Amino acid sequence: MSAPPRPARGPERCLGMHHGFFAHAAVLGEGTTDGALLEGCAERNGVNLGAEGITFVDVTGRDNFLLSHAIRSAMSVPCHVIFDGDAGLEERKRGSVRHLDGENRREKEAAFEQQARKITGSNADLLGYLGESRVPWPATGSASMYTVCEDDLETNLGETWPSGGERNHQLIDAGEGVSDKIAATYREAALTADVDPPYVLQAMLENVRGMVL
Template identity: 55%
Template sequence: MISDALFSALGVPCYVAFDGDAEMEERKRESVRHLVPPQRQEKEQEFERQARTNQTKNANLLQYLGASPSPRPTNDSTGRYTVFEDTLETYLAQHWPAWDERRQDLVRAGEGIDGKNAATYLETTRTTATEPPYLLHALMENVRSLTRRL
Protein backbone atom coordinates (compact mmCIF):
# COMPACT_ATOMS: atom_id res chain seq x y z
CA MET A 1 0.00 0.00 0.00
CA ILE A 2 2.85 2.39 0.77
CA SER A 3 4.41 2.17 -2.67
CA ASP A 4 0.99 2.48 -4.32
CA ALA A 5 0.21 5.58 -2.25
CA LEU A 6 3.61 7.09 -3.00
CA PHE A 7 3.47 6.45 -6.74
CA SER A 8 -0.16 7.60 -6.93
CA ALA A 9 0.79 10.84 -5.16
CA LEU A 10 3.46 11.34 -7.82
CA GLY A 11 0.89 10.77 -10.57
CA VAL A 12 2.18 7.33 -11.51
CA PRO A 13 -0.75 4.96 -12.02
CA CYS A 14 -0.46 1.65 -10.18
CA TYR A 15 -2.21 -1.68 -10.42
CA VAL A 16 -2.33 -4.05 -7.46
CA ALA A 17 -2.40 -7.85 -7.71
CA PHE A 18 -2.46 -9.87 -4.52
CA ASP A 19 -3.18 -13.24 -2.97
CA GLY A 20 -6.01 -13.54 -0.44
CA ASP A 21 -4.28 -16.58 1.12
CA ALA A 22 -7.60 -18.24 1.99
CA GLU A 23 -6.01 -21.68 2.45
CA MET A 24 -2.71 -20.56 3.98
CA GLU A 25 -3.56 -21.73 7.48
CA GLU A 26 -4.56 -25.21 6.31
CA ARG A 27 -1.40 -25.56 4.18
CA LYS A 28 0.74 -24.60 7.15
CA ARG A 29 -1.17 -26.95 9.49
CA GLU A 30 -0.53 -29.80 7.06
CA SER A 31 3.19 -29.05 7.18
CA VAL A 32 3.35 -29.68 10.96
CA ARG A 33 1.10 -32.74 11.25
CA HIS A 34 4.21 -34.85 11.94
CA LEU A 35 5.21 -32.89 15.06
CA VAL A 36 4.47 -34.06 18.58
CA PRO A 37 1.25 -32.49 19.97
CA PRO A 38 2.78 -29.71 22.12
CA GLN A 39 5.01 -28.49 19.27
CA ARG A 40 2.20 -28.84 16.74
CA GLN A 41 -0.24 -26.88 18.93
CA GLU A 42 2.25 -24.05 19.35
CA LYS A 43 2.78 -23.85 15.59
CA GLU A 44 -0.95 -24.05 14.90
CA GLN A 45 -1.62 -21.15 17.25
CA GLU A 46 0.94 -19.11 15.33
CA PHE A 47 -0.75 -20.08 12.05
CA GLU A 48 -4.11 -18.92 13.44
CA ARG A 49 -2.57 -15.55 14.36
CA GLN A 50 -1.06 -15.27 10.87
CA ALA A 51 -4.42 -16.08 9.28
CA ARG A 52 -6.18 -13.39 11.35
CA THR A 53 -3.46 -10.90 10.40
CA ASN A 54 -3.85 -11.80 6.71
CA GLN A 55 -7.61 -11.36 6.94
CA THR A 56 -7.19 -7.92 8.49
CA LYS A 57 -4.67 -6.97 5.80
CA ASN A 58 -7.02 -8.20 3.06
CA ALA A 59 -9.90 -6.10 4.39
CA ASN A 60 -7.69 -3.04 4.83
CA LEU A 61 -6.18 -3.39 1.36
CA LEU A 62 -9.56 -3.78 -0.31
CA GLN A 63 -10.90 -0.76 1.57
CA TYR A 64 -7.82 1.25 0.53
CA LEU A 65 -8.47 0.22 -3.08
CA GLY A 66 -12.05 1.48 -2.85
CA ALA A 67 -13.71 -1.92 -2.59
CA SER A 68 -15.87 -3.45 0.07
CA PRO A 69 -13.53 -4.60 2.86
CA SER A 70 -13.61 -8.40 2.98
CA PRO A 71 -11.27 -10.53 5.09
CA ARG A 72 -11.65 -13.43 2.66
CA PRO A 73 -11.89 -11.97 -0.85
CA THR A 74 -12.91 -14.08 -3.81
CA ASN A 75 -11.21 -14.13 -7.21
CA ASP A 76 -11.83 -10.73 -8.77
CA SER A 77 -10.32 -8.29 -11.23
CA THR A 78 -11.20 -4.60 -11.45
CA GLY A 79 -9.65 -1.54 -13.02
CA ARG A 80 -7.67 -1.04 -9.81
CA TYR A 81 -6.72 -4.54 -8.64
CA THR A 82 -6.82 -8.30 -9.13
CA VAL A 83 -7.13 -10.61 -6.15
CA PHE A 84 -6.70 -14.36 -6.10
CA GLU A 85 -8.86 -15.99 -3.42
CA ASP A 86 -5.97 -18.15 -2.24
CA THR A 87 -2.79 -17.81 -4.31
CA LEU A 88 -1.94 -17.32 -7.96
CA GLU A 89 -0.54 -20.86 -7.99
CA THR A 90 -3.72 -22.35 -6.53
CA TYR A 91 -5.78 -20.42 -9.05
CA LEU A 92 -3.64 -21.65 -11.94
CA ALA A 93 -3.78 -25.26 -10.75
CA GLN A 94 -7.59 -25.09 -10.61
CA HIS A 95 -8.34 -22.98 -13.67
CA TRP A 96 -5.40 -23.53 -16.02
CA PRO A 97 -4.02 -27.03 -15.32
CA ALA A 98 -2.10 -27.01 -18.62
CA TRP A 99 -0.02 -24.16 -17.19
CA ASP A 100 1.12 -26.18 -14.18
CA GLU A 101 1.79 -29.22 -16.35
CA ARG A 102 3.96 -27.10 -18.65
CA ARG A 103 5.80 -25.56 -15.68
CA GLN A 104 6.55 -29.02 -14.31
CA ASP A 105 7.77 -30.14 -17.76
CA LEU A 106 10.17 -27.17 -17.89
CA VAL A 107 11.48 -27.95 -14.40
CA ARG A 108 11.98 -31.66 -15.22
CA ALA A 109 13.80 -30.72 -18.44
CA GLY A 110 16.14 -28.41 -16.51
CA GLU A 111 14.74 -25.38 -18.33
CA GLY A 112 12.94 -23.98 -15.29
CA ILE A 113 13.31 -23.65 -11.55
CA ASP A 114 10.86 -25.24 -9.13
CA GLY A 115 9.00 -22.94 -6.75
CA LYS A 116 8.08 -19.32 -7.37
CA ASN A 117 10.34 -18.10 -10.13
CA ALA A 118 9.46 -15.22 -12.44
CA ALA A 119 11.53 -16.47 -15.39
CA THR A 120 10.01 -19.95 -15.18
CA TYR A 121 6.51 -18.48 -14.85
CA LEU A 122 7.10 -16.27 -17.89
CA GLU A 123 8.39 -19.14 -20.03
CA THR A 124 5.55 -21.36 -18.87
CA THR A 125 2.95 -18.75 -19.76
CA ARG A 126 4.60 -18.03 -23.10
CA THR A 127 4.73 -21.71 -24.12
CA THR A 128 1.54 -23.18 -22.67
CA ALA A 129 -0.58 -24.39 -25.58
CA THR A 130 -3.97 -23.48 -24.10
CA GLU A 131 -5.49 -20.06 -23.45
CA PRO A 132 -5.30 -18.58 -19.96
CA PRO A 133 -8.47 -18.37 -17.87
CA TYR A 134 -10.75 -15.36 -17.74
CA LEU A 135 -9.30 -13.77 -14.59
CA LEU A 136 -5.84 -13.54 -16.17
CA HIS A 137 -7.31 -12.03 -19.33
CA ALA A 138 -9.17 -9.52 -17.16
CA LEU A 139 -6.01 -8.66 -15.24
CA MET A 140 -4.10 -8.01 -18.47
CA GLU A 141 -6.90 -5.91 -19.95
CA ASN A 142 -7.12 -3.84 -16.77
CA VAL A 143 -3.35 -3.22 -16.80
CA ARG A 144 -3.43 -2.35 -20.52
CA SER A 145 -6.26 0.08 -19.88
CA LEU A 146 -4.24 1.71 -17.12
CA THR A 147 -1.19 2.10 -19.35
CA ARG A 148 -3.26 3.58 -22.20
CA ARG A 149 -4.07 6.52 -19.93
CA LEU A 150 -0.40 7.46 -19.63
Template identity: 45%
Template sequence: MGCAERAGINLGADGISVIEVTGKDNLMISDVLFRTLGVPCYMVFDGDAGTEERKRQSTAHLLPEQRQDKELKYERDARRTREKNADLLRYLGSPPIPQPSDESTARYTVFEDNLETYFSQHWLAWDLRRRDLVRSDEAVDGKYAATHLETTRTVATEPPFLLHAMLENVTSLGKTAMVV
Protein backbone atom coordinates (compact mmCIF):
# COMPACT_ATOMS: atom_id res chain seq x y z
CA MET A 1 0.00 0.00 0.00
CA GLY A 2 2.89 2.34 0.70
CA CYS A 3 4.23 1.85 -2.83
CA ALA A 4 0.81 2.68 -4.25
CA GLU A 5 0.64 5.81 -2.13
CA ARG A 6 4.12 6.86 -3.30
CA ALA A 7 2.95 6.41 -6.91
CA GLY A 8 -0.16 8.51 -6.32
CA ILE A 9 -2.48 5.51 -6.56
CA ASN A 10 -5.37 5.18 -4.13
CA LEU A 11 -6.08 1.45 -4.09
CA GLY A 12 -9.28 1.86 -2.08
CA ALA A 13 -10.65 4.46 -4.48
CA ASP A 14 -9.82 2.08 -7.32
CA GLY A 15 -11.85 -0.65 -5.61
CA ILE A 16 -8.81 -2.70 -4.60
CA SER A 17 -8.73 -4.08 -1.07
CA VAL A 18 -5.70 -5.57 0.65
CA ILE A 19 -6.59 -8.38 3.01
CA GLU A 20 -4.17 -10.12 5.35
CA VAL A 21 -5.09 -13.79 5.50
CA THR A 22 -2.29 -14.74 7.93
CA GLY A 23 -0.39 -17.48 6.20
CA LYS A 24 -0.12 -19.72 3.18
CA ASP A 25 -2.77 -22.08 4.52
CA ASN A 26 -5.42 -19.42 3.97
CA LEU A 27 -4.36 -18.11 0.57
CA MET A 28 -6.01 -20.71 -1.67
CA ILE A 29 -9.30 -20.79 0.21
CA SER A 30 -9.49 -16.99 0.20
CA ASP A 31 -8.76 -16.92 -3.52
CA VAL A 32 -11.40 -19.56 -4.23
CA LEU A 33 -14.03 -17.75 -2.13
CA PHE A 34 -13.45 -14.34 -3.71
CA ARG A 35 -13.22 -15.70 -7.25
CA THR A 36 -16.45 -17.66 -6.71
CA LEU A 37 -18.04 -14.31 -5.86
CA GLY A 38 -16.62 -12.85 -9.06
CA VAL A 39 -13.92 -10.80 -7.33
CA PRO A 40 -10.47 -11.02 -8.96
CA CYS A 41 -7.66 -11.84 -6.55
CA TYR A 42 -3.95 -11.29 -6.48
CA MET A 43 -1.74 -13.29 -4.10
CA VAL A 44 1.37 -12.05 -2.33
CA PHE A 45 3.34 -14.55 -0.29
CA ASP A 46 6.74 -15.36 1.16
CA GLY A 47 8.73 -18.39 0.03
CA ASP A 48 10.38 -18.51 3.49
CA ALA A 49 13.75 -19.73 2.15
CA GLY A 50 15.70 -18.52 5.19
CA THR A 51 13.28 -19.40 7.97
CA GLU A 52 14.79 -22.78 8.85
CA GLU A 53 18.30 -21.33 9.15
CA ARG A 54 17.11 -18.40 11.29
CA LYS A 55 15.34 -20.82 13.61
CA ARG A 56 18.40 -23.07 13.82
CA GLN A 57 20.53 -20.09 14.85
CA SER A 58 18.11 -19.39 17.68
CA THR A 59 18.88 -22.81 19.21
CA ALA A 60 22.66 -22.34 19.57
CA HIS A 61 22.36 -21.79 23.34
CA LEU A 62 20.43 -25.04 23.97
CA LEU A 63 21.82 -28.34 25.18
CA PRO A 64 22.59 -30.75 22.29
CA GLU A 65 19.56 -33.02 22.87
CA GLN A 66 17.20 -30.03 23.14
CA ARG A 67 18.74 -28.47 20.05
CA GLN A 68 18.38 -31.72 18.09
CA ASP A 69 14.64 -31.96 18.87
CA LYS A 70 14.10 -28.35 17.79
CA GLU A 71 16.16 -28.78 14.63
CA LEU A 72 14.15 -31.85 13.61
CA LYS A 73 10.97 -29.83 14.05
CA TYR A 74 12.43 -26.98 11.97
CA GLU A 75 13.32 -29.46 9.21
CA ARG A 76 9.74 -30.81 9.18
CA ASP A 77 8.35 -27.26 9.12
CA ALA A 78 10.66 -26.30 6.25
CA ARG A 79 9.62 -29.39 4.28
CA ARG A 80 5.93 -28.50 4.79
CA THR A 81 6.64 -24.91 3.71
CA ARG A 82 8.28 -26.13 0.49
CA GLU A 83 5.28 -28.38 -0.17
CA LYS A 84 2.90 -25.46 0.41
CA ASN A 85 4.93 -23.26 -1.95
CA ALA A 86 4.76 -25.91 -4.67
CA ASP A 87 1.01 -26.42 -4.08
CA LEU A 88 0.33 -22.69 -4.27
CA LEU A 89 2.30 -22.27 -7.46
CA ARG A 90 0.60 -25.31 -9.02
CA TYR A 91 -2.80 -23.85 -8.05
CA LEU A 92 -1.78 -20.55 -9.66
CA GLY A 93 -0.87 -22.33 -12.91
CA SER A 94 2.89 -22.04 -12.51
CA PRO A 95 5.54 -24.75 -12.23
CA PRO A 96 5.37 -26.22 -8.69
CA ILE A 97 8.74 -24.99 -7.45
CA PRO A 98 9.29 -25.81 -3.75
CA GLN A 99 11.61 -22.87 -3.20
CA PRO A 100 10.62 -20.09 -5.62
CA SER A 101 12.75 -17.05 -6.39
CA ASP A 102 11.50 -13.47 -6.21
CA GLU A 103 8.88 -13.10 -8.93
CA SER A 104 5.86 -11.03 -9.88
CA THR A 105 3.29 -12.31 -12.38
CA ALA A 106 -0.23 -11.35 -13.38
CA ARG A 107 -1.60 -13.60 -10.57
CA TYR A 108 0.93 -13.38 -7.75
CA THR A 109 4.11 -11.99 -6.27
CA VAL A 110 6.39 -14.22 -4.24
CA PHE A 111 9.40 -13.18 -2.19
CA GLU A 112 12.09 -15.87 -2.05
CA ASP A 113 12.47 -15.53 1.71
CA ASN A 114 10.25 -12.79 3.10
CA LEU A 115 9.50 -9.13 2.50
CA GLU A 116 11.92 -7.90 5.16
CA THR A 117 14.80 -9.95 3.76
CA TYR A 118 13.95 -8.73 0.27
CA PHE A 119 14.05 -5.13 1.46
CA SER A 120 17.34 -5.61 3.32
CA GLN A 121 18.88 -7.03 0.12
CA HIS A 122 17.28 -4.84 -2.56
CA TRP A 123 16.16 -1.63 -0.85
CA LEU A 124 18.81 -0.83 1.74
CA ALA A 125 17.45 2.66 2.37
CA TRP A 126 14.14 1.10 3.43
CA ASP A 127 15.73 -0.95 6.19
CA LEU A 128 17.77 2.05 7.39
CA ARG A 129 14.63 4.23 7.44
CA ARG A 130 12.71 1.55 9.38
CA ARG A 131 15.48 1.39 11.96
CA ASP A 132 15.48 5.20 12.27
CA LEU A 133 11.72 5.20 12.85
CA VAL A 134 12.01 2.48 15.50
CA ARG A 135 14.91 4.26 17.24
CA SER A 136 12.95 7.50 17.38
CA ASP A 137 9.87 5.66 18.77
CA GLU A 138 7.83 6.57 15.68
CA ALA A 139 7.41 2.89 14.79
CA VAL A 140 7.44 -0.54 16.39
CA ASP A 141 10.14 -3.08 15.58
CA GLY A 142 9.08 -6.35 13.97
CA LYS A 143 6.54 -7.33 11.35
CA TYR A 144 3.98 -4.56 11.79
CA ALA A 145 1.91 -3.26 8.91
CA ALA A 146 1.90 0.29 10.26
CA THR A 147 5.71 0.32 10.51
CA HIS A 148 6.05 -1.07 6.99
CA LEU A 149 3.59 1.49 5.63
CA GLU A 150 5.24 4.48 7.30
CA THR A 151 8.71 3.31 6.26
CA THR A 152 7.63 2.82 2.65
CA ARG A 153 5.86 6.17 2.56
CA THR A 154 8.82 8.12 3.98
CA VAL A 155 11.98 6.41 2.68
CA ALA A 156 13.96 8.70 0.37
CA THR A 157 14.72 6.23 -2.43
CA GLU A 158 12.41 4.54 -4.91
CA PRO A 159 11.21 0.95 -4.40
CA PRO A 160 12.95 -1.83 -6.34
CA PHE A 161 11.57 -3.15 -9.62
CA LEU A 162 9.74 -6.15 -8.13
CA LEU A 163 7.50 -3.85 -6.08
CA HIS A 164 6.74 -1.69 -9.11
CA ALA A 165 5.88 -4.85 -11.05
CA MET A 166 3.62 -6.06 -8.23
CA LEU A 167 1.79 -2.72 -8.11
CA GLU A 168 1.32 -2.76 -11.87
CA ASN A 169 -0.02 -6.31 -11.75
CA VAL A 170 -2.40 -5.49 -8.90
CA THR A 171 -3.78 -2.33 -10.52
CA SER A 172 -4.27 -4.14 -13.85
CA LEU A 173 -6.91 -6.32 -12.17
CA GLY A 174 -9.29 -3.39 -12.41
CA LYS A 175 -12.03 -2.29 -10.08
CA THR A 176 -13.18 -4.41 -7.14
CA ALA A 177 -10.19 -6.68 -6.63
CA MET A 178 -8.65 -8.32 -3.56
CA VAL A 179 -4.99 -8.65 -2.70
CA VAL A 180 -4.50 -11.57 -0.31
Protein backbone atom coordinates (compact mmCIF):
# COMPACT_ATOMS: atom_id res chain seq x y z
CA MET A 1 0.00 0.00 0.00
CA SER A 2 1.41 3.37 -0.97
CA ALA A 3 1.99 5.99 1.67
CA PRO A 4 -0.65 8.73 1.94
CA PRO A 5 0.27 12.00 0.24
CA ARG A 6 1.94 14.62 2.37
CA PRO A 7 -0.33 17.53 3.29
CA ALA A 8 0.00 20.54 1.04
CA ARG A 9 2.37 23.16 2.37
CA GLY A 10 2.87 26.61 0.92
CA PRO A 11 6.24 28.38 1.17
CA GLU A 12 4.72 30.97 3.47
CA ARG A 13 4.28 28.20 6.09
CA CYS A 14 7.55 26.39 5.57
CA LEU A 15 9.89 29.30 4.98
CA GLY A 16 8.00 32.27 6.36
CA MET A 17 9.44 34.03 9.41
CA HIS A 18 7.94 37.42 10.22
CA HIS A 19 8.19 38.40 6.55
CA GLY A 20 11.96 37.98 6.62
CA PHE A 21 12.74 40.76 9.09
CA PHE A 22 14.22 38.40 11.70
CA ALA A 23 15.61 35.73 9.40
CA HIS A 24 19.28 35.08 8.76
CA ALA A 25 18.56 35.65 5.06
CA ALA A 26 15.53 36.36 2.87
CA VAL A 27 14.56 35.25 -0.63
CA LEU A 28 12.31 37.79 -2.39
CA GLY A 29 10.03 36.56 -5.17
CA GLU A 30 7.25 38.02 -7.32
CA GLY A 31 4.85 35.30 -6.18
CA THR A 32 4.55 32.16 -4.07
CA THR A 33 5.49 29.80 -6.92
CA ASP A 34 9.13 30.93 -6.71
CA GLY A 35 9.39 29.96 -3.06
CA ALA A 36 7.58 26.67 -3.62
CA LEU A 37 10.01 25.57 -6.33
CA LEU A 38 12.98 26.64 -4.22
CA GLU A 39 11.67 24.71 -1.23
CA GLY A 40 10.93 21.58 -3.29
CA CYS A 41 14.40 21.70 -4.82
CA ALA A 42 15.93 22.12 -1.35
CA GLU A 43 14.00 19.20 0.14
CA ARG A 44 14.99 17.05 -2.82
CA ASN A 45 18.60 17.73 -1.82
CA GLY A 46 17.96 17.03 1.87
CA VAL A 47 18.11 20.71 2.80
CA ASN A 48 15.79 22.44 5.27
CA LEU A 49 15.95 26.13 4.43
CA GLY A 50 13.90 27.17 7.44
CA ALA A 51 16.32 25.39 9.76
CA GLU A 52 19.14 27.37 8.15
CA GLY A 53 17.32 30.62 8.90
CA ILE A 54 16.29 31.33 5.30
CA THR A 55 12.80 32.69 4.70
CA PHE A 56 10.86 33.33 1.49
CA VAL A 57 8.98 36.60 1.04
CA ASP A 58 6.30 37.08 -1.62
CA VAL A 59 6.62 40.77 -2.51
CA THR A 60 3.48 40.51 -4.71
CA GLY A 61 4.90 42.04 -7.87
CA ARG A 62 8.13 43.33 -9.36
CA ASP A 63 7.37 46.94 -8.43
CA ASN A 64 7.89 46.06 -4.75
CA PHE A 65 11.35 44.52 -5.04
CA LEU A 66 13.45 47.62 -4.41
CA LEU A 67 11.63 48.75 -1.26
CA SER A 68 11.42 45.21 0.15
CA HIS A 69 15.13 44.68 -0.45
CA ALA A 70 16.14 48.07 0.90
CA ILE A 71 14.21 47.63 4.17
CA ARG A 72 15.69 44.22 4.89
CA SER A 73 19.18 45.29 3.88
CA ALA A 74 18.91 48.20 6.33
CA MET A 75 18.23 45.59 9.00
CA SER A 76 21.34 43.63 7.91
CA VAL A 77 19.30 40.79 6.41
CA PRO A 78 20.99 39.59 3.20
CA CYS A 79 18.54 39.08 0.32
CA HIS A 80 18.35 37.04 -2.87
CA VAL A 81 15.89 38.24 -5.53
CA ILE A 82 14.05 35.93 -7.94
CA PHE A 83 12.46 37.71 -10.89
CA ASP A 84 11.22 37.20 -14.45
CA GLY A 85 12.76 39.12 -17.33
CA ASP A 86 9.46 38.72 -19.27
CA ALA A 87 11.21 38.86 -22.65
CA GLY A 88 8.37 37.01 -24.38
CA LEU A 89 5.45 38.74 -22.70
CA GLU A 90 4.78 41.32 -25.42
CA GLU A 91 4.76 38.73 -28.21
CA ARG A 92 2.38 36.48 -26.27
CA LYS A 93 0.02 39.37 -25.68
CA ARG A 94 0.19 40.41 -29.34
CA GLY A 95 -0.77 36.87 -30.27
CA SER A 96 -3.82 37.06 -28.04
CA VAL A 97 -5.31 40.02 -30.00
CA ARG A 98 -4.51 39.05 -33.59
CA HIS A 99 -8.16 38.12 -34.12
CA LEU A 100 -9.33 41.69 -33.42
CA ASP A 101 -10.05 44.31 -36.08
CA GLY A 102 -7.36 46.80 -37.09
CA GLU A 103 -7.91 49.83 -34.84
CA ASN A 104 -8.83 47.86 -31.74
CA ARG A 105 -5.81 45.62 -32.22
CA ARG A 106 -3.45 48.56 -32.77
CA GLU A 107 -4.57 50.22 -29.54
CA LYS A 108 -3.93 47.08 -27.54
CA GLU A 109 -0.58 46.47 -29.25
CA ALA A 110 0.49 50.01 -28.39
CA ALA A 111 -0.36 49.32 -24.75
CA PHE A 112 1.63 46.06 -24.86
CA GLU A 113 4.62 47.91 -26.33
CA GLN A 114 4.42 50.50 -23.56
CA GLN A 115 4.30 47.72 -20.97
CA ALA A 116 7.37 46.10 -22.52
CA ARG A 117 9.28 49.40 -22.29
CA LYS A 118 8.32 49.63 -18.62
CA ILE A 119 9.58 46.09 -18.04
CA THR A 120 12.96 46.85 -19.66
CA GLY A 121 13.34 49.83 -17.36
CA SER A 122 12.33 47.77 -14.34
CA ASN A 123 14.80 45.01 -15.23
CA ALA A 124 17.62 47.52 -15.69
CA ASP A 125 16.78 49.39 -12.48
CA LEU A 126 16.69 46.22 -10.41
CA LEU A 127 19.96 44.89 -11.79
CA GLY A 128 21.60 48.28 -11.33
CA TYR A 129 20.37 48.43 -7.74
CA LEU A 130 21.93 45.01 -7.15
CA GLY A 131 25.26 46.24 -8.47
CA GLU A 132 25.04 44.53 -11.86
CA SER A 133 25.08 45.88 -15.41
CA ARG A 134 21.80 47.59 -16.32
CA VAL A 135 20.63 45.02 -18.88
CA PRO A 136 17.07 45.55 -20.22
CA TRP A 137 16.57 41.89 -21.19
CA PRO A 138 18.78 39.71 -18.94
CA ALA A 139 19.53 36.09 -19.85
CA THR A 140 18.49 33.23 -17.59
CA GLY A 141 20.99 32.69 -14.79
CA SER A 142 21.71 32.82 -11.09
CA ALA A 143 24.22 34.96 -9.22
CA SER A 144 24.91 35.53 -5.56
CA MET A 145 22.22 38.19 -5.15
CA TYR A 146 19.61 37.24 -7.74
CA THR A 147 18.14 34.62 -10.05
CA VAL A 148 16.43 35.64 -13.28
CA CYS A 149 14.58 33.83 -16.06
CA GLU A 150 14.90 35.41 -19.49
CA ASP A 151 11.15 35.14 -20.05
CA ASP A 152 9.18 33.78 -17.10
CA LEU A 153 9.70 30.90 -14.71
CA GLU A 154 6.97 28.71 -16.19
CA THR A 155 8.28 29.14 -19.75
CA ASN A 156 11.84 28.41 -18.65
CA LEU A 157 10.84 25.26 -16.78
CA GLY A 158 8.69 24.11 -19.68
CA GLU A 159 11.72 24.34 -21.97
CA THR A 160 14.39 22.98 -19.62
CA TRP A 161 12.51 20.66 -17.26
CA PRO A 162 9.52 18.95 -18.90
CA SER A 163 9.60 16.32 -16.17
CA GLY A 164 8.60 18.97 -13.64
CA GLY A 165 5.59 19.98 -15.72
CA GLU A 166 4.59 16.37 -16.24
CA ARG A 167 4.78 15.69 -12.51
CA ASN A 168 2.71 18.79 -11.86
CA HIS A 169 -0.04 17.47 -14.14
CA GLN A 170 0.16 14.01 -12.55
CA LEU A 171 -0.45 15.48 -9.12
CA ILE A 172 -3.44 17.45 -10.37
CA ASP A 173 -4.91 14.47 -12.21
CA ALA A 174 -4.49 12.28 -9.10
CA GLY A 175 -6.28 14.83 -6.92
CA GLU A 176 -3.11 15.51 -4.94
CA GLY A 177 -2.63 18.97 -6.42
CA VAL A 178 -4.58 21.78 -8.01
CA SER A 179 -4.12 23.91 -11.10
CA ASP A 180 -3.68 27.69 -11.46
CA LYS A 181 -0.09 27.83 -10.18
CA ILE A 182 -0.90 26.72 -6.63
CA ALA A 183 2.39 26.83 -4.74
CA ALA A 184 2.01 23.53 -2.86
CA THR A 185 1.62 21.60 -6.11
CA TYR A 186 4.75 23.18 -7.57
CA ARG A 187 6.69 22.33 -4.41
CA GLU A 188 5.62 18.69 -4.54
CA ALA A 189 6.41 18.47 -8.26
CA ALA A 190 9.92 19.86 -7.69
CA LEU A 191 10.43 17.37 -4.88
CA THR A 192 9.16 14.24 -6.63
CA ALA A 193 9.74 14.71 -10.40
CA ASP A 194 11.58 11.85 -12.13
CA VAL A 195 14.37 14.13 -13.35
CA ASP A 196 16.39 16.51 -11.17
CA PRO A 197 15.56 20.23 -11.46
CA PRO A 198 17.49 22.19 -14.12
CA TYR A 199 20.78 23.92 -13.49
CA VAL A 200 19.26 27.36 -12.81
CA LEU A 201 17.21 26.01 -9.87
CA GLN A 202 20.18 24.10 -8.48
CA ALA A 203 22.38 27.18 -8.82
CA MET A 204 19.71 29.32 -7.17
CA LEU A 205 19.63 26.94 -4.20
CA GLU A 206 23.41 27.10 -3.83
CA ASN A 207 23.44 30.90 -4.05
CA VAL A 208 20.60 31.24 -1.56
CA ARG A 209 22.33 28.95 0.93
CA GLY A 210 25.57 30.81 0.33
CA MET A 211 24.10 33.83 2.11
CA VAL A 212 24.20 32.02 5.45
CA LEU A 213 26.76 29.21 5.10
